[in-house]
Amino acid sequence: MNAVIFLFFFAVNVQMLLSAEILAGIPWGIFQTLPAAYASEVCPVVLRPYLTTYINMCWVFGQFIAAGVNRGSFQRGDEWSYRIPFAVQWVWPLPILIGILFAPESPWWHVRRGDIAGAKRSLQRLTSPRDRDFDPDATIAMIQHTNELEKSLTAGTSYLDCFKGVNLRRTEIVCGIWIVQTLNGQNLMGYFAYFCVQAGLPEIHSFNLSLGQYALGVLGTIGSWFLMSAMGRRRIHLLGLSGLFTLLIITGSLSFAPSSNNSAKWAIGVMLMIFTFVYDITIGPVTYSLVSELSSTRLKAKTINLARAGYNISNIVVNVLTNYQLNDSAWNWGARSAYFWGGTCLVCLIWAFFRVPEPRGRTYEELDLLFERRVSARKFRTTEVDPYEGQVEVREDRVKE
Structure with a gap:
């Protein structure tokens, strides 16, 4: 973007301006x-x-x-x-750009590539070390479970x-x-x-x-x-x-x-x-x-x-x-x-x-199962799901917080 803005700033005709617009469209x-x-x-x-x-x-x-x-x-x-x-x-x-250089990569991205250590490092950077209730290993286990669940529901990422x-x-x-x-x-x-x-x-x-x-x-x-x-x-x-x-x-x-x-x-x-x-x-x-x-x-x-x-x-x-x-x-x-x-x-x-x-x-695991079971859009809010047992129970009296 820094480079393309030069084209905008120094444009001398509509063709140069159009070229800058097209190039800027990529970023x-x-x-x-x-x-x-x-x-x-x-x-x-x-x-x-x-x-x-x-x-x-x-x-x-x-x-x-x-x-x-x-x-x-x-x-x-x-x-x-x-x-x-x-x-x-x-x-x-x-x-x-400076801020992005210090931003951690998504832990989900690391898990999808089998880099569990990288996922743990990202989670540790995204959370406060003073939060003793947070368990990065449990979070990674949840991410892995969701990833494997989606792989079992539909293979491929193209x-x-x-x-x-x-x-x-x-x-x-x-x-x-x-x-x-x-x-x-x-x-x-x-x-x-x-x-x-x-x-x-x-x-x-x-x-x-x-x-x-x-x-x-x-x-x-x-x-x-x-x-x-x-x-x-x-x-x-x-x-x-x-x-x-x-x-x-x-x-x-x-x-x-x-x-x-x-x-x-x-x-x-x-x-x-x-x-x-x-x-x-x-x-x-x-x-x-x-x-x-x-x-x-x-x-x-x-x-x-x-x-x-x-x-x-x-x-x-x-x-x-x-x-x-x-x-x-x-x-x-x-x-x-x-x-x-x-x-x-x-x-x-x-x-x-x-x-x-x-x-x-909803967690991503719950959403995956709701879609897999083809639950109506109007019943998403009141449908109970257990991602670990793979069971779905519909209860009309439940309000999900």
């Missing part, structure tokens, strides 16, 4: 897929949702900083108005294995969860400043309000941590989609107000700010928790790679459609495009109701 693709897999493997079950959903907050922090940098350079009339935002990106890679047997369902769910992020209307959040300008607000103030929008996103992600301690991932996901669908219908309805009605235009902007908060307290962060928990440990990296590739492909389609919908010289739908995304959001809600299970409080 960006790696950055998009590795954190969820790594975070889910280096922390205990109780902390797993917090560390994985923190990824969403990092995205929001990045958007907030980008909006601030653009706000600061917006009024410049020279070449530095675009060179400064590129140059600011040099601030991040070096300290992140991309083709993601589409075989029970892994096909897990791949479908993980890919679907990430594609839901693009089809629920979240693309309209990126056009908040555009709607503010339409409402008659000066461009500089539109940037200021964008900072407030992303600040709400940060608060929403923090709020999701409290929600997850009281509610399951599945319930948050379904409630989030229901809320977004409602907001999209309201936003589309406001577009029928006369063009002279500035209050309706402001109301559209308010709806998008509320949409951002609802998205970042539900769908945005919980997606990272779900995709890291619902893929098998042996195929986690490959499943997440496939899911993120599906996300990026769908995002290309969604962004192209949104530009046609909002552009005055194209379809010129304006805020009525919210109806279209309300329809796709409803489809996502129906799919999630029948397909997205509840992984809250």
Whole structure:
């Protein structure tokens, strides 16, 4: 990234800029897929949702900083108005690189390669030596048992294995969860400043309000941590989609107000700010928790790679459609495009109701058996499993903590 930013900064034409974008896409693709897999493997079950959903907050922090940098350079009339935002990106890679050099490898990765000593060293680095209740050997035994269980349920770790047997369902769910992020209307959040300008607000103030929008996103992600301690991932996901669908219908309805009605235009902007908060307290962060928990440990990296590739492909389609919908010289739908995304959001809600299970409080061993026994997504929360006896007992009166 440090090298590619030079191309951005010194670009003299659109061809050079495009080349930089393509080259940057390679490390960006790696950055998009590795954190969820790594975070889910280096922390205990109780902390797993917090560390994985923190990824969403990092995205929001990045958007907030980008909006601030653009706000600061917006009024410049020279070449530095675009060179400064590129140059600011040099601030991040070096300290992140230094931190990664000291980060331990995943103990799950060591076990899958038969390096038990390496797994123990990683666990010792990931835990406090003052914690006398922690037994690294017992944890390694659990990891080994999970790994052997998955090997017995489905052999192989190639991309083709993601589409075989029970892994096909897990791949479908993980890919679907990430594609839901693009089809629920979240693309309209990126056009908040555009709607503010339409409402008659000066461009500089539109940037200021964008900072407030992303600040709400940060608060929403923090709020999701409290929600997850009281509610399951599945319930948050379904409630989030229901809320977004409602907001999209309201936003589309406001577009029928006369063009002279500035209050309706402001109301559209308010709806998008509320949409951002609802998205970042539900769908945005919980997606990272779900995709890291619902893929098998042996195929986690490959499943997440496939899911993120599906996300990026769908995002290309969604962004192209949104530009046609909002552009005055194209379809010129304006805020009525919210109806279209309300329809796709409803489809996502129906799919999630029948397909997205509840992984809250489950170990990877328990999840493996639940998928192997083809337990319905709606019964994941109330199904008892014993990974060491291989028995499954369904009890409708149980709430998993």
